[in-house]
Each structure stands twice: as C-alpha cells, then as structure tokens.
Amino acid sequence: MRKAVWTAITWPVVLVAALAGCGGARARPAAPPDVRGKTLLAVFAHADDEIYVAPILARYAREGARVYLAIATDGARGGAPHATIPLGEALAAARAQEAACATRELGIEKPILLGFGDGALGAIVGPPNADLERLASKVRETIATVKPDAILTWGPEGAYGHPDHRLVSSVVMQVVQAGGPPLFSPGLRADDIIRGKNLLLEQQSPVAERLLGVRVGFDAADLERAKRAFRCHRSQFDSQMTERILDGMQRAWNGVILLQPWFGAPAGEGVLGR
Numbered sequence: 001m002r003k004a005v006w007t008a009i010t011w012p013v014v015l016v017a018a019l020a021g022c023g024g025a026r027a028r029p030a031a032p033p034d035v036r037g038k039t040l041l042a043v044f045a046h047a048d049d050e051i052y053v054a055p056i057l058a059r060y061a062r063e064g065a066r067v068y069l070a071i072a073t074d075g076a077r078g079g080a081p082h083a084t085i086p087l088g089e090a091l092a093a094a095r096a097q098e099a100a101c102a103t104r105e106l107g108i109e110k111p112i113l114l115g116f117g118d119g120a121l122g123a124i125v126g127p128p129n130a131d132l133e134r135l136a137s138k139v140r141e142t143i144a145t146v147k148p149d150a151i152l153t154w155g156p157e158g159a160y161g162h163p164d165h166r167l168v169s170s171v172v173m174q175v176v177q178a179g180g181p182p183l184f185s186p187g188l189r190a191d192d193i194i195r196g197k198n199l200l201l202e203q204q205s206p207v208a209e210r211l212l213g214v215r216v217g218f219d220a221a222d223l224e225r226a227k228r229a230f231r232c233h234r235s236q237f238d239s240q241m242t243e244r245i246l247d248g249m250q251r252a253w254n255g256v257i258l259l260q261p262w263f264g265a266p267a268g269e270g271v272l273g274r
C-alpha cells in the first residue's frame with residue numbers, strides 16, 4: 001500500500017522533470033547566438049569574390065549584425081569575353097555598381113572600395129612593396145573605422161591561386177597577426193570540390209578537413225540572397241556561366257560554409273556571438 005502511494009506520487013514528478021529537463025532540451029535545437037550589435041568585416045580582392053561567403057554574410061545581416069564587404073582592387077582589368085565594357089575606368093565604374101548591387105541584395109552595408117590596381121597588387125614598384133604597405137594601411141584604417149568582431153578573408157591559396165587573392169590574404173593576415181579580431185578564411189575540402197565540379201571549382205586548392213574548424217550554416221533565404229547578389233556581377237559572367245557557378249557552389253557548400261580559424265581564433269559554430 002505504501003509502495004503504491006509512493007509510485008502514484010513519484011511517477012508524475014519524474015515525468016514532468018524529464019520533459020522539462022534534459023529530455024526537453026535535447027528535443028529543442030540550441031538558439032543561435034545573438035549577433036545583434038556585432039560587426040563582421042569581409043575583405044576580398046575583387047567584386048564577385050564575396051560569393052565564397054555570400055550566404056553567411058546574408059545570414060549575419062538577417063540576424064542583426066552589421067556586415068561590411070571591403071574590396072581591395074577596382075576590377076578595371078577583369079574583362080570577360082561576353083561583356084562590351086572597355087577595360088579601365090568604365091569597367092571599374094561598372095564593377096563598383098555591381099558591388100553596390102551585390103551588397104544591396106545581401107542586405108549588408110555599402111561596399112568599401114579600396115581602389116587598388118586590378119591584377120597589380122604584386123607589381124614591382126618603388127620603394128619595394130609600397131603598394132602592399134599602402135594596402136596594409138588601408139586594411140588597418142578599415143578595421144579602425146568599422147571595429148569588426150570578426151574578419152573573413154582568403155586563405156593563403158586564394159581559392160584558386162589568383163595572385164590578387166593571395167596578396168589580400170597575406171596583407172590581412174599580416175595586419176591581424178599584429179593585433180586584431182578573430183580571423184577566418186573559407187575553404188573547400190577535396191570532396192566539396194568534386195561535388196561542386198564546374199569550371200571555377202576545378203581550379204580550387206583544397207583545404208584539409210581538420211583545419212576547417214568553424215562551421216556556419218545558412219538557410220534557403222540566405223542562399224537565395226547570395227544567388228541574387230552574384231547575378232549582379234554581369235560584367236564578369238554571362239547568365240549561363242553565372243548559374244553554372246552558383247550551382248557548383250551550392251553543391252560544394254551543401255548548406256554549410258566551412259572556415260579555417262587563424263591565429264588562435266575559436267573553432268566551433270559561427271564566427272560571431274559566441
């Protein structure tokens with residue numbers, strides 16, 4: 001009799017505790033960190049390079065972070081066979097408009113255009129490395145102005161080895177390792193490159209999975225914004241190539257962008273708000 005009473009009283013208590021406690025917590029995914037008031041800065045070489053992280057730029061902006069995109073070169077020499085815009089100032093102006101279009105579509109701040117010569121970051125100038133020192137100074141100024149909580153830039157491979165990409169990576173890393181916020185670079189594993197096979201990704205240098213310690217997911221709306229942003233870069237790709245690249249990137253990402261943390265930046269989920 002006494003045992004029966006104990007059971008009748010205790011079971012509902014145990015059940016409620018299980019539902020409200022760890023059982024309930026397991027059923028609910030953890031809420032994403034609050035990134036409102038945080039700032040993310042992406043630094044790349046050319047207008048259109050942002051495609052490598054575009055869905056997560058859109059995601060962080062959607063979640064309330066301030067997101068900036070700095071573009072090192074003016075893109076004046078990046079002509080494409082289908083485009084009729086003359087190289088030089090006209091193309092630089094077109095690419096500035098395309099960058100503005102892309103940032104609008106992503107829902108992020110207006111682009112920060114650093115205006116360096118396209119394809120010329122590694123030019124031999126006097127004094128030696130003067131252009132790279134000027135770029136380092138511009139990156140420092142940009143960091144001082146926007147005060148990012150995290151920075152995204154190329155890894156040393158520059159995605160597919162473009163010298164401007166490599167040099168932007170080198171300069172941003174130089175600046176951040178002297179004292180700066182957590183730094184991350186997007187990378188694709190060999191399997192991602194195979195899965196996303198297209199003309200662009202075939203030339204991509206893979207990054208070992210163990211180095212890609214940061215994951216940032218994105219939703220369908222973020223992906224759609226990234227696609228609309230990439231379609232802004234009409235001077236670079238015809239519509240067929242644009243869709244081919246987007247299809248390849250989408251398959252390579254598979255819903256998550258992987259990043260390599262640098263200089264002791266934390267591994268785990270996300271780059272802001274942890």
Ligand SMILES: [Zn+2]
Pocket residue numbers: 045046048049162165
């Ligand atoms: Zn580029």
